[in-house]
Amino acid sequence: MKGTMRAIIKPTAAAGAALATDWPIPQIGPKDLLIKVKAAAICGTDSHIYEWTPYAQSRVKPPTPIGHEFCGEVVEAGAQVENIQVGDMVAGETHIPCGKCLLCTTGQPHICQNMLILGIHTPGVFADYTSLPSVCAWKLPKGFDPEVGALLEPMGVGVHGALLGSLHAMNVAVLGSGPIGALAAATAAACGAKKVMVSDMEDVRLEMAKGLGATHLYNPKRDDVVAEVRKETGGYGADVVLEVTGVPAVMESALKMARKAGRVTFIGLPNNPIVFNDFANDLIYKELKVSGVTGRTMYETWYQVTALIESGKIDPKKVITHRFPLEKYDEGFRAARDRVGGKVLFLPELK
Ligand SMILES: [Zn+2]
Ligand SMILES: [Zn+2]
Known part of the structure; x- marks a missing residue:
């Protein structure tokens, strides 16, 4: 897809963030998906990036869109993608494995030796669109609540x-x-x-x-x-x-x-x-x-999370305390930083 979009970006190597209104829509490779973001959540890691702590300084290269916990609708699929189709709702596994190393080839891609993290080493999800390798897409049932979808990653x-x-x-x-x-x-x-x-x-x-x-x-x-x-x-x-x-x-x-x-x-x-x-x-x-423990196993944990939610025994939405449009990014990060509430969501379609 050609064109530009809104994205909360890390503009420079300093504290803070900015909203870009004309950021290029990501171009995808043959094994990737382009996803219209429906809901995204702020993680502690994002606060590190916002505050520009040493953790963030050693990993993130501005300017780049930030954020990694998300859920959205697939609007474009690369030619070699087989497991996911345009129109599917997916949540994002944020550990991007190489598929070739010792860990990946012995069933532990979530701790891949050459692992990249979405929104840290790659462009993030606090935007209208994001790209994701199809191997990192967790397909959701039709009509799945996008807010719950954005919580599957941290819940995992x-x-x-x-x-x-x-x-x-x-x-x-x-x-x-x-x-x-x-x-x-x-x-x-x-x-x-x-x-x-x-x-x-x-x-x-x-x-x-x-x-x-x-x-x-x-x-x-x-x-x-x-x-x-x-x-x-x-x-x-x-x-x-x-x-x-x-x-x-x-x-x-x-x-x-x-x-x-x-x-x-x-x-x-x-x-x-x-x-x-x-x-x-x-x-x-x-x-x-x-x-x-880091991240989620791919994909045993995702099956477990889904089963726990489907059992009705856990309502993950109880941890959501704030919802903001992308424009209110500073308020979102402030709410997350004060650590008094639970999850802070960005909903790109919220007015
Ligand atoms: Zn996270
Ligand atoms: Zn690997």
Whole structure:
């Protein structure tokens, strides 16, 4: 498709963003799709790009459209695309695999050695149109709510972390109740966890988790979370701890509140070095099973997310607190930065 479009771009190597009204519509290759964006969501990574943190400086090359969590309608398909047709609604898998490396050829393309991330290494989705390799398109049923479609990617991160092991009848602690943490808590509740104990510094975010099935809420401003979790679990500690804050002290507390032989999954990304003061007692002697999680498996996690939503046990729209047209990009990023709400969406067709 020829022509120009609106796009929220990173114009220069500095803090802030801009709305371009005459950005060229992406031209697609033979294996790509051109997608009309229906809904897109701001991720923590986008806030890094907006604020122009060192994380963003080392990855993003301005000027470029930003954003990666999205859903839209396919309006053009490359000649070699077989799995998707014009008119299909799709959500975007944001990890773009090379298809050739050790990880890709052994069933783990979501951690491809040569991975590119949509909207970070490639042009983003906060725009009227975006391009996507067809291998990264997750086809949605006809009439699927685009707002839910835009949430599948971040929800998948929480689901991937939560479902690394069993949750049924288990005591699960979730540290951090932003959208990913709240949806990880929802996953634990939907999968039959006994107690779903959630901590966050913001009470509104705890309420969000409560609405999704959390049974116990803790605010570190008031509560000793490690002590509370131990108390709730007969002194043993949680069977499963999902760490979604990336805050070094909270990451250390995740080990402390896990029971012996428990599972700790790290999802939140730390910006700073982490000190584990008592690694022997907190991890080694406990025989903890510790792992990291990034993105979603391609595509087991997407099937799991779809099944959880179709079961009716999780309504991901409960994490949406703001909706803006592209023009109100500064307001959107401000709402995301203040971290009091949940997901902030850009709806290109909103007036
Ligand atoms: Zn994201
Ligand atoms: Zn690869």
